[in-house]
Amino acid sequence: MEIKSAAVIGAGVMGSGIAAHIANAGIPVFLLDIVPQAVKDNGGDRSVVAKSAVDKLLKTEPAAFMHKDAARLVTPGNTEDDLEKLKDVDWIIEAVIENKDIKHALYRRVDAVRKPGSVVSSNTSTIPLEILLEGASDQFAADFMITHFFNPPRYMRLLEIVAGPKTRKDAVETIRQVCDVRLGKGVVACKDTPGFIANRIGTYWFQVAVNAADDLGLTVEETDLITGKPMGLPKTGTFGLLDLVGIDLGPHIAKSLLSTLPAQDDYRRVYRDNPLQTKMIAEGYTGRKGKGGFYRQTKTPDGARVRETIDLKTGAYRPTVKADLASARERGLKALVTHSDKGGQYAWKVLSQALAYAASLVPEIADTILDVDAAMRLGYNWKQGPFEMIDALGTAWFAEKLEAEGLPVPALVKLAAGRPFYKVENGRLHYLTTQGEYAVVERGEGVLLLSDVKRASKPVAKTASAALWDIGDGVLCLEFTGKMNALDDQVMALYRKAIDIIGDGASGAYKALVIHNEGDNFSVGANLGLALFALNIALWPQIEQATSEGQQTYKALKYAPFPVVGAPAGMALGGGCEILLHCDAVQAHAESYIGLVEVGVGLVPGWGGCKEMLYRHTYNKKRPGGPMPAIAKAFEMISTAKVAKSAFEAKEMLILRPTDGITMNRDRLLADAKAKALELAKDYKAPEPLEIRLPGPGARVALDMAVEGFHGQGKATDHDVVVSGELAWVLSGGETDITTVLTEDDLLDLEREAFMRLVRTPGTIDRIDHMLSTGKPLRN
Structure with a gap:
């Protein structure tokens, strides 16, 4: 069917x-x-x-x-x-x-x-x-x-x-x-049980988290600090997440569960009526969809926006304060729950109950621990599922700690008898069954995970910021490994090494390259921290060399004698977008958010992004004739730092080609990209270099006038005008005219020159510094 x-x-x-x-x-x-x-x-x-x-x-x-x-x-x-x-x-x-x-x-x-x-x-x-x-x-x-x-x-x-x-x-x-x-x-x-998997465990989790905060006297901010990143849960934390999903939803779910759960279920023990939440709901404070929740936004008499937080004891709102607990700075789950401060005590009180409850429900709610862990990762955005968290604590330690405090030890934890719930054997991931034996974690047909490849092999090559993996059938996968998958000289070095290893794509062991990783984001672009360091000590020759090396590396990948396929998911920004523009093809996860955002830090795309978007719009058969419409389209997209909100939007913006593929399930992305690479490898021929004619100063004046108009309306800042002026200079072709044919290298030279002029401006340095400090663009 x-x-x-x-x-x-x-x-x-x-x-x-x-x-x-x-x-x-x-x-x-x-x-x-x-x-x-x-x-x-x-x-x-x-x-x-x-x-x-x-x-x-x-x-x-x-x-x-x-x-x-x-x-x-x-x-x-x-x-x-x-x-x-x-x-x-x-x-x-x-x-x-x-x-x-x-x-x-x-x-x-x-x-x-x-x-x-x-x-x-x-x-x-x-x-x-x-x-x-x-x-x-x-x-x-x-x-x-x-x-x-x-x-x-x-x-x-x-x-x-x-x-x-x-x-x-x-x-x-x-x-x-x-x-x-x-x-x-x-x-x-x-299984056909109350709340199924995720809501059965998630509702219990919320209840014990709120109870423990009340019992130990934690504030809303302290609770959310601990139940966020330190536990590997969404950064909203407990109360922030309740605001997001709707505080009024909780009582309905609780009522349903209480009407259907077995008499001995532990949720009945931990459930408490919450007078504060009842009052909040009655007054319309149901979370983000209402007048506010545990957090709310208000305005001062002078119109300034202020974030307030509810006091769990008095029910009154007060200014939000930043929580600071030493336990939250610990690395690792065990270090968190063994810390002596109230944050550590709180973490253990929550985890001891919630993880034990989850473990007690298998096989009642699901046949395997795999289903439970997957449900909590995918349904509640946990970094690890309950059984993976117990492994992080150690099954023996967890059982001993529960016993020492007089808490019941779940049968499945006893069955583990100190063994982990997951182990790697012969390069394959295994899980503990309810019979006490290990079984291989099987992937469905069409699923290929880089994490599985990495368990079973060693990298073909690696640098400090990237690794090269053999994913079978003559295809290599280049993975970014730095923080936020930021790009630097170590990534560029591995690109060049991959070109050498694959060779002509016909006579050696390898014939194609896929660029992919399993991080939350494909890449947020160049390493701004390194860039700011270089700027602050005026390492201009080194900055220009790094820009030039990036340009030439991306160009070498574009014209390599073998196919290169990009396989992004999440954000692919700046240099992360530029590498996709230079690939022969892209197989993108549907939830890919791609764009050239360099103007946000006071720069223009410097690794070929301007050049490639000019080509995309110039050679787009649907565009009006003449060079100006293509220039205007590229200028609009880059100058506003527009980011596609899906892979489908990226196609509309020409960041992706009509022939590029879109994969809906992220677990199937690498397999689809590999299949595309193998298809391209059949009788592969590198693309022919493109030429372009640009109108020069006349086009630049038109673009500058448009920006000045926005500046006069207050829609563009002073430094926006400076950055947009350099972008207009690049996209219009510099000092050229329409009779001159410009090569790819000509356009790269224009990009690099504009880039280097901008990095010397105080406004750009301020933007980079502000982005690193706050994570938000500076409007200067």
């Missing part, structure tokens, strides 16, 4: 978000909701609820659609006039209110019109499948399952699937495959 069309019933936040993401995958989808009573009584658009939801999605930030054109695949309707349209739909998703009677009534109506064999699933997060199927026919039960998305559906990778004893295995496999490959989800099989 193939999913060619879908429908989502329920146009609330989750339902509309699911519909948007299905459209992101290129699948046409109906979005249906009720006809409001006011419309029935007074007339009007009977599909107004669904249409309003789509309109709202188009304005949502972060964007629900990967590209605005995806919205055209969503067809709004209503459940009274349009239910008949379900007769041609392959997958119907119910996302209505969490009320079993309402769901049952809807299922009966859906079952009467749907085509035989179509899959029906519920996005419920609280109602067991067994209850959802009460009164349903055997055929409906065979086609029914739970597909639990996480909010926001585009960005949260977890998809929990719950199948019943009557659910068709081929239906489950169809939905698993489409959610994995086309929607890009990490699909986890759950």
